[in-house]
Amino acid sequence: MKPDIRGRQPANRRQKGAAAEEAAAQHLIQNGYRILDRNWRCRTGELDIVAEKDSVLVIVEVRSRSGSSNFGTPSESVDRRKMQQVRSTAEHYLHVKKQYGRPIRFDVIAVMLNAELTTASIEHIPNAF
Template sequence: MPSARQNLGQQGEDSAVALLAGHGLHPLTRNYRCRMGEIDIITLDGETLVFVEVRQRAHDRQGGAAASITWRKQKRLIRAAEYFLLHNPQHGLRPCRFDVVALDGDASANWIRDAFRVPSP
């Protein structure tokens, strides 16, 4: 049986999927897990493969949901995305980006396109 926190997280992801679907994006997969980490939603925006992190906070006292995506979290998302691309070569030549859907308390969802980029080597 899922915990209250898991239920809240699922509701947040459902809200994010609804927001993205309202803009014509439909998920290829949700909750992609691999040994490198987890990606909440993987979707297509036209030809662009989009890796979406959903963050939810009850309040913004500590900077809000978007501010909670640290460089360490970004690094894990990038590694998981690389793993996904390695194991799904049909998407290997697509342009990619990392988006964030931030849900803060009762405020409407904030979709941040191209929230961060893979650092140059």
């Protein structure tokens, strides 16, 4: 990667994702959620954050952008294919964790990052899909 005018290397995709997920987790904790799992993986995909609040299991898809929103907002990047993949992975999670019959919802947390990977804004969309 090419350094910026101050000689710093730009953050890579993994660093940006980790910064956004950490911001999302802190946002949830500050709003009374309990984090159960982060980056839970199985053969169908990954769940960014699994949390609970008021006895509801909350599956959170974290999306981020840095810089301008020329390519759309982070929340706009959750398309039908991604929703289906998260639902399928959530089914496996519920089975593995024996969480049968529990109320569940799917949220999106959209994080805009500054160049230094600090949080510019967070938008939490409950019941996003």
